[in-house]
Amino acid sequence: MKRPKLAFAPTRRRRAGYHPAVRIDFHFNVEHRLQYACRVVRRARQADCRVLLFSRDADRLARLDAALWTFSALDFVPHVYADSPLAARTPVLLAGSLQEPAPACPVLVNLDDEIPPELPSLKARFERLIEIVSREDDDRHRARERFRLYREAGFEPQAHDRSAE
Secondary structure, three states, X not given: OOXXXXXXXXXXXXXXXXXXXXXXXXXXXXXXXXXXXXXXXXXXXXXXXXXXXXXXXXXXXXXXXXXXXXXXOOOOOOEEEOOOOOHHHOOEEEEOOOOOOOOOOOEEEEOOOOOOOOHHHHHHHOOEEEEEEEOOHHXXXXXXXXXXXXXXXXOOOEEEEOOOO
């Protein structure tokens, strides 16, 4: 069986007033959530996409910040916190709030334990939302709840088993 590749389309200019539906992808059965997030970011950067990594857990964001510096000896992933003065010029942003005045990013990676706040505004702000789910029972349970909430809100999330990676 052929595994689907993590693909990103290059960012295109949007027509005024045009907001496509948000594509929501759940990548589940990953071994290390933050390491997988680094791989997602690397792949998005290879496709020239800007990425916003979100979690309300400050410790998780700090560990992700460190992981982005160390996950690969051959790759450099320029990243800053969304409230940094360099945010407008940096392709990868880390945010503890989606209300921060972060520059536009087509890809949102939710590393929080809950759905992002202000769910209806996601359609206007992001083209793609990626949820990363580890093999841990608690994480899987929380992810199932997020999946259900997205469906109830009118989204059509897709599930991708990453256990073979």
